[in-house]
Amino acid sequence: MIRFIDVQKEYDNGTKALKGINMRIDDGEFVFLVGPSGSGKSTVIKLITAEIAPTEGRVMVNGYNLNTITPRQVPLMRRTLGIIFQDFRLIEKKTVYENLAFSMRAIGASNRELRRRIPYVLQLVGLDTKGERFPGQLSGGEQQRVAIARALVNNPSMIIADEPTGNLDPQRSLEIMLLLERINELGTTVLVVTHEKALVNRFTKRVVAIENGRIISDGTGGYYNVEKI
Amino acid sequence: MSRKFDAGYFISEGVHSIFTHGFMSFAAVCMIVACLLIMGSFTLLAVNLDNTLGDLENENEMLVYIDDSLTEEQARALQPKLAQVDNVSQLTFVTREAALEEYKSKRESSVPLLADLPDDTLRHRYRVHVVDIERMAETEEALEQVEGVGKGNVRAAIDIANGFVMVRNIATGVAMVLVGILLVVSLFIIANTIKLATFYRREEIAIMKMCGATDGFIEWPFVVEGMILGLVGALIAFFVQWGLYQMVAKLAIQGNGLSLVNIISYGDMASTILMVFCAVGAFIGVGGSLFAIRKFLQV
Numbered sequence: 449m450i451r452f453i454d455v456q457k458e459y460d461n462g463t464k465a466l467k468g469i470n471m472r473i474d475d476g477e478f479v480f481l482v483g484p485s486g487s488g489k490s491t492v493i494k495l496i497t498a499e500i501a502p503t504e505g506r507v508m509v510n511g512y513n514l515n516t517i518t519p520r521q522v523p524l525m526r527r528t529l530g531i532i533f534q535d536f537r538l539i540e541k542k543t544v545y546e547n548l549a550f551s552m553r554a555i556g557a558s559n560r561e562l563r564r565r566i567p568y569v570l571q572l573v574g575l576d577t578k579g580e581r582f583p584g585q586l587s588g589g590e591q592q593r594v595a596i597a598r599a600l601v602n603n604p605s606m607i608i609a610d611e612p613t614g615n616l617d618p619q620r621s622l623e624i625m626l627l628l629e630r631i632n633e634l635g636t637t638v639l640v641v642t643h644e645k646a647l648v649n650r651f652t653k654r655v656v657a658i659e660n661g662r663i664i665s666d667g668t669g670g671y672y673n674v675e676k677i
Numbered sequence: 678m679s680r681k682f683d684a685g686y687f688i689s690e691g692v693h694s695i696f697t698h699g700f701m702s703f704a705a706v707c708m709i710v711a712c713l714l715i716m717g718s719f720t721l722l723a724v725n726l727d728n729t730l731g732d733l734e735n736e737n738e739m740l741v742y743i744d745d746s747l748t749e750e751q752a753r754a755l756q757p758k759l760a761q762v763d764n765v766s767q768l769t770f771v772t773r774e775a776a777l778e779e780y781k782s783k784r785e786s787s788v789p790l791l792a793d794l795p796d797d798t799l800r801h802r803y804r805v806h807v808v809d810i811e812r813m814a815e816t817e818e819a820l821e822q823v824e825g826v827g828k829g830n831v832r833a834a835i836d837i838a839n840g841f842v843m844v845r846n847i848a849t850g851v852a853m854v855l856v857g858i859l860l861v862v863s864l865f866i867i868a869n870t871i872k873l874a875t876f877y878r879r880e881e882i883a884i885m886k887m888c889g890a891t892d893g894f895i896e897w898p899f900v901v902e903g904m905i906l907g908l909v910g911a912l913i914a915f916f917v918q919w920g921l922y923q924m925v926a927k928l929a930i931q932g933n934g935l936s937l938v939n940i941i942s943y944g945d946m947a948s949t950i951l952m953v954f955c956a957v958g959a960f961i962g963v964g965g966s967l968f969a970i971r972k973f974l975q976v
Contacts, residue, residue: 497887520891523889523890523891526886526887526888526889527888531887537883539880541697550881550884551884551885551888553686554885554888554889554894554895556683556894602888
């Protein structure tokens with residue numbers, strides 16, 4: 449669960465990225481966070497992942513109060529999240545299997561756990577035959593599937609996808625979004641940050657729209673075609 | 678998923694990383710070798726200089742003249758009292774006859790003139806070596822207090838001793854300052870070399886951080902890598918230093934100008950040099966690694 453209560457964020461250069469955000473995402477939800485470039489979407493993601501701290505207000509993520517979280521607790525909080533990036537961020541010198549293993553090793557998983565979990569997740573994202581391939585040998589869509597598998601492999605309670613389809617064609621973008629929808633149906637909370645109106649409008653999901661550091665709408669329906677708040 | 682320390686994984690990752698980033702590993706080892714050679718060469722020069730000065734110091738003996746009225750037996754009987762004087766390391770009794778013979782032997786050209794000198798021309802004496810030549814003046818004073826010696830009967834080249842002390846202090850001071858500066862410079866160079874290597878891996882570090890890896894988990898493979906690079910550099914530097922040292926020593930022995938220098942064999946110092954090189958190599962390897970990744974951990 450994510451809770452933002454009157455959250456403001458002002459960067460050191462004086463930029464006011466968020467101007468009093470109130471938002472709640474419950475367990476099991478699928479939410480699109482939409483808005484134009486510079487609206488504050490990335491700042492929301494950075495606050496959720498504890499890369500930055502709010503200037504004012506409270507941020508709660510999966511039971512952790514990020515206003516009072518200690519440096520030692522940050523890795524534990526991040527283990528409850530699976531993060532997907534627009535540019536995939538795969539390690540080119542490692543195979544698909546090794547990329548996933550790397551992520552599991554990072555939290556202290558044993559070889560036995562790796563052997564049990566990785567094939568299952570690869571099958572879930574449709575890459576069960578490509579474990580020995582290197583990222584450079586895969587298409588953009590497949591690389592993003594690997595990134596999704598990596599986000600899932602540690603069994604997080606929430607997936608955060610930051611512009612996951614930004615580098616993909618419409619067909620691959622839809623496939624990725626359908627995959628995320630399936631993951632959500634299996635019980636994982638999903639937060640997708642995007643500015644792709646057409647893609648968002650194909651799904652009947654909750655859409656939180658942000659502009660100039662403020663939430664301008666929050667409801668179920670299409671991009672900006674939702675209840676104004 | 679609760680294991681906190683997986684030594685096998687850290688070692689395998691550290692070793693794997695050395696080969697994956699082969700060129701940067703090679704550059705780091707070269708830097709470590711270069712730094713150790715510079716520091717090692719200078720230190721060995723200082724050690725040899727110190728050793729030579731030590732030998733010269735040892736040759737700087739004091740002469741304690743015994744009262745003319747004492748017989749040889751009485752003079753010999755003074756040895757325990759003289760030996761008890763603080764700072765005295767070695768005593769050698771020289772009879773008046775032996776002293777005269779030695780005197781004559783050093784002045785062969787004047788032998789005809791010295792031939793008729795009676796055996797009791799000179800006095801019985803002790804050759805005295807001291808532990809610390811810096812305390813020569815106080816030792817001289819203490820020896821004069823011994824019954825059978827008396828004031829003015831001790832000859833010590835205090836000016837020469839003070840000269841040795843000054844040269845040694847300056848050499849030690851300069852060596853320590855230079856080695857200290859070189860150590861800091863080496864650490865800086867190694868840190869920058871490893872930082873460059875780490876820069877290519879910032880993405881890996883960022884991914885690990887986002888997955889929930891602790892700083893310790895991320896640092897360990899770098900520690901292993903830095904230590905291995907440091908130790909490999911130390912071993913290479915040890916053998917290169919050996920070759921260089923033998924070459925310079927050979928030239929020094931052949932050159933007449935350096936005949937005063939007493940060169941210590943590399944073999945005599947090998948175990949110490951290896952230990953120091955390994956310790957310094959591991960220190961700059963690990964220190965440089967940790968310094969280099971510090972910035973990338975702040976995600």
